[in-house]
Amino acid sequence: MATLSSTSCRSYATPLLSPSPSSSSSSASASASSSHAPSSSIRGRHHWRITLSSIPKRYCSAKVSSRFHGKCFTSAVHMQDGAVAPAPVENETPFEKLTEGLLSATSSEERKDAAEFLNNNGSTVSITVVGASGDLAKKKIFPALFALYYEDCLPEHFTIFGYSRTKMTDEELRNMISRTLTCRIDKRENCDEKMDQFLKRCFYHSGQYDSQENFAQLDKKLKEHEGGRVSNRLFYLSIPPNIFIEAVRCASLSASSGNGWTRVIVEKPFGRDSESSAALTKALKQYLEEDQIFRIDHYLGKELVENLSVLRFSNLIFEPLWSRQYIRNVQLIFSEDFGTEGRGGYFDHYGIIRDIMQNHLLQILALFAMETPVSLDAEDIRNEKVKVLRSMRPLSLEDVVIGQYKSHTKGGITYPAYTDDNTVPSDSLTPTFAAAALFIDNARWDGVPFLMKAGKALHNKRAEIRVQFRHVPGNLYNRNIGTDLDQATNELVIRVQPDEAIYLKINNKVPGLGMRLDRSNLNLHYAARYSKEIPDAYERLLLDAIEGERRLFIRSDELDAAWSRFTPVLKELEEKKIIPEYYPYGSRGPVGAHYLAARYKVRWGDLGMEQ
Numbered sequence: 001m002a003t004l005s006s007t008s009c010r011s012y013a014t015p016l017l018s019p020s021p022s023s024s025s026s027s028a029s030a031s032a033s034s035s036h037a038p039s040s041s042i043r044g045r046h047h048w049r050i051t052l053s054s055i056p057k058r059y060c061s062a063k064v065s066s067r068f069h070g071k072c073f074t075s076a077v078h079m080q081d082g083a084v085a086p087a088p089v090e091n092e093t094p095f096e097k098l099t100e101g102l103l104s105a106t107s108s109e110e111r112k113d114a115a116e117f118l119n120n121n122g123s124t125v126s127i128t129v130v131g132a133s134g135d136l137a138k139k140k141i142f143p144a145l146f147a148l149y150y151e152d153c154l155p156e157h158f159t160i161f162g163y164s165r166t167k168m169t170d171e172e173l174r175n176m177i178s179r180t181l182t183c184r185i186d187k188r189e190n191c192d193e194k195m196d197q198f199l200k201r202c203f204y205h206s207g208q209y210d211s212q213e214n215f216a217q218l219d220k221k222l223k224e225h226e227g228g229r230v231s232n233r234l235f236y237l238s239i240p241p242n243i244f245i246e247a248v249r250c251a252s253l254s255a256s257s258g259n260g261w262t263r264v265i266v267e268k269p270f271g272r273d274s275e276s277s278a279a280l281t282k283a284l285k286q287y288l289e290e291d292q293i294f295r296i297d298h299y300l301g302k303e304l305v306e307n308l309s310v311l312r313f314s315n316l317i318f319e320p321l322w323s324r325q326y327i328r329n330v331q332l333i334f335s336e337d338f339g340t341e342g343r344g345g346y347f348d349h350y351g352i353i354r355d356i357m358q359n360h361l362l363q364i365l366a367l368f369a370m371e372t373p374v375s376l377d378a379e380d381i382r383n384e385k386v387k388v389l390r391s392m393r394p395l396s397l398e399d400v401v402i403g404q405y406k407s408h409t410k411g412g413i414t415y416p417a418y419t420d421d422n423t424v425p426s427d428s429l430t431p432t433f434a435a436a437a438l439f440i441d442n443a444r445w446d447g448v449p450f451l452m453k454a455g456k457a458l459h460n461k462r463a464e465i466r467v468q469f470r471h472v473p474g475n476l477y478n479r480n481i482g483t484d485l486d487q488a489t490n491e492l493v494i495r496v497q498p499d500e501a502i503y504l505k506i507n508n509k510v511p512g513l514g515m516r517l518d519r520s521n522l523n524l525h526y527a528a529r530y531s532k533e534i535p536d537a538y539e540r541l542l543l544d545a546i547e548g549e550r551r552l553f554i555r556s557d558e559l560d561a562a563w564s565r566f567t568p569v570l571k572e573l574e575e576k577k578i579i580p581e582y583y584p585y586g587s588r589g590p591v592g593a594h595y596l597a598a599r600y601k602v603r604w605g606d607l608g609m610e611q
């Protein structure tokens, strides 16, 4: 029986189907958000975005394509309480008709009936992992899909297909992926049973990435599983970038949905500079509309990155401080305590600036620094991010320090140099570490250094945002603090991983009769505050792609703006063959990073006595 399947999966503050006056069918009039005019044309069919004016778009939205077999037809309806499938409806009043039952349903039984009606008449989602035999698919994508299934987040009718060149049976694929599936630590009930059920929904098709014929065979198998329902198809391109375009061409020409939506998740790297990125976008757009392309940056799916906007825009105390007036500098720090291990071939072509800074750290920076968006809609948020990126000064060579790790022996163990990797040329100058100072030339951030630091084979694994506030003017307690005012600066730390936390360093008095000052943390430590396991970023992003939510995916103009800030310096580093500063595997990285920070009167917050 169809159920309101997403109940436990995504919860929002406002119940969609509460029996309030605003959710009655009479008051819930349909209105087009942008317009009733076609916003895009995909393979000859027109799409409109319709939202209910009385219900936040996040809870209920629909894409309505004008005519299909003479009927008006919704291709996706997303609701808080269930992945509600679309149904053909009358031509004249498409959305009201579709939702009438749901909106007027007040009891849970009625809601179930309404959802069942929609599901039974509805659609199916087929998810194809292209490059299923690969590292990312095994490590992240299949486990995330299972986690979504486990949490009842996937729609009632769904099928998962693995696609790659490796010859495998369905059973072999299931064996392969079963090794990486895990259940939530906080919810282990029926774990084995759930895994079996999930694996039964996974299938495999072996094919070449540049063969329309092979994708047509996949299409045939997908249709068999879709069983005549409206088919919605999601392709996840988990393959090396040099075969993206061929795979998109073949998938789109031979295996697109004929009557529902087709979306493609594209993994990074999106090119290696402005030109190659623009060429990739142009090539993808030969086969796909922009709203079908979901460019993934998995850092945007991380819990604490999601929380950044909540912290800032839902707490009165932060937003007034969020500018050059109170903030001295912002630091975005990424470190890994292992080298390129096994990925040297890929990495050597890109380096740490392209691998981490131009995408993950820059995305966080844009979210951190953007102006308040008009709403939480994807386009409103992405518009603000683009503005920040465009206000940034292109990075200059003087503001960049690069490093590369060298071999180091510690405790009798010898750790390899970057160039010891067989897939890396022995004379490679590719940076495995970089530090950079960036500036946003707008009224809010004029003169505030945004310092980035990213490195592999360092002493720890960490990703964090550090906000160092200005010194207290005329501080009455200067005498108690001493001459080093930096020691007393307020610092807000958003620790993205591991051990997620948000803490604010403050000064306080040590209890007692004297007047001694101390530094303490006001600490929101997630593990202590919440017993629930934090979902992996890929879970959030896959669910968003299934639901058509684009907020956490990169739009093409955002990507252009991001590349334009980094391309000149990347070219200069390569043309001038700048030699990286070598640092021992497992160390804190090159000292050059300290000189760079010092030039802007900054100390890296992660290297202090107490962090």
Ligand SMILES: NC(=O)C1=CN([C@@H]2O[C@H](COP(=O)(O)OP(=O)(O)OC[C@H]3O[C@@H](n4cnc5c(N)ncnc54)[C@H](OP(=O)(O)O)[C@@H]3O)[C@@H](O)[C@H]2O)C=CC1
Pocket: 131, 132, 133, 134, 135, 136, 137, 164, 165, 166, 209, 237, 238, 239, 240, 241, 243, 267, 268, 269, 346
């Ligand atoms: N792995 C990771 O941690 C991350 C990966 N990414 C990105 O995700 C994508 C996939 O990454 P990952 O899984 O590591 O990649 P893999 O190198 O594991 O490749 C995935 C699959 O693609 C096929 N393949 C590999 N090389 C070629 C080739 N030269 N020609 C044709 N097919 C090939 C192989 O399947 P078969 O031979 O069976 O066809 C392979 O199993 C890449 O774009 C990567 O940049 C992004 C972030 C992190």
Ligand SMILES: O=C1O[C@H](COP(=O)(O)O)[C@@H](O)[C@H](O)[C@H]1O
Pocket: 298, 336, 355, 463
């Ligand atoms: O995109 C990438 O990210 C990983 C780090 O991701 P995380 O979620 O484990 O922090 C990095 O190792 C890899 O080099 C890069 O391509």
